[in-house]
Amino acid sequence: MLAHQKGPEYSREDIVSQAWGSILSTYFPQYASPDGGVIYSIRRAAARGEAVVLPQAKPCRVIVIEMAQAPADPWPSLPDPGMSLPPARDILWVACKAPVEDTPAGWKDLMEQCASRLELAHPARKLYVILAIGLKWMMFKWDPRHKTRSPLQMLADHRPDTWAMDSRYRYDSGIAGQSHVVYSNNAPSPDLVDTTLAYSLEFWAPEPDAPPTWAGEQPRPLNWRAMQLLEACFTRVRNTVSVGENDTGFN
Template identity: 25%
Template sequence: MGEAVDRLQVAHANRPLYLFLNVGLHWMIFWWNPSQPAAPGQHLRIVDARGTGHWDVDPRVHSPLAGNIPFNANTPPLYVDNNRVIHTNQAVSLDCMTWTAQGALQHQRDLDFLETCIQSIYNAAAAGQLPGQNDPSFECA
């Protein structure tokens, strides 16, 4: 998360956007909004898997709900609780190789949610809700 924030504060210092954080086969989406940082004491925190330690998250990183990503009964549970704590053990899976005994993808709901997120971002961009363009100097070669 820290490396992503370091990059965002240079590449998108004033531009709100969605942030996908991926580790291995798990991911989480957040809302980066540098113009509206969380109020003091209202920022997100990451808790370790054992629940024994936590780290404060940059106040410009918000829950995906702030960016209007649609969580509902058909999506995986939100990994940010009502106390603004990020539970990494609830990250969404990218596993598209594990099948159930019935021949269905084990993590189909997670994969569907990824598609929903991408479609929501596309719709927001098409509606002009995500202004600006990437600085060409930050584009991948």
């Protein structure tokens, strides 16, 4: 994976969006069964709510997963570009930043940039959002119904200082195995997002101190639990009932 080869000081987003594009194409197939069903589309560098950003800040790259109900008529495995596709609906955004941005401040900037675009593209529609910096990632829900004070805060560069988070970002506690949100036992104190606990896509190296395996078996890969969690997140996205359709100007 190029993101690993370039190292943590690499300053371009291209390798991050390329890695996620490959992953998403595996879990969100762009075809439907012969008798109809759900069809997904992967929109790389999607034109969604392009917001004005400060001159010194690079805008994040966004990959979008769209879902549509395919007709019951015979449907090609890969629709022709000129075909009239059924109405679609965004169900997942992956907002990407370069590896060099992997700091609490970098995560904060990514979250704010993504929110500014979501606010324009989906002011009333819920969907899932993966924030990705280099090989690291975290998933949240975007829920525009929540406009009051957020139950989440982000740990800042200088701990224990925290930053307030956009109230429309929510944590899905129904996905088991997550650890990037540290629960507070002292209500009404907020739960804390710890960016140092973001999950990693680095899985090609064996797990350190892995127990012996049977002859011919490969040792468990590094971050295998994070891989299982990512699959659980994708399952959650696919199984969530999404209401409404995208605006007609989306592409």
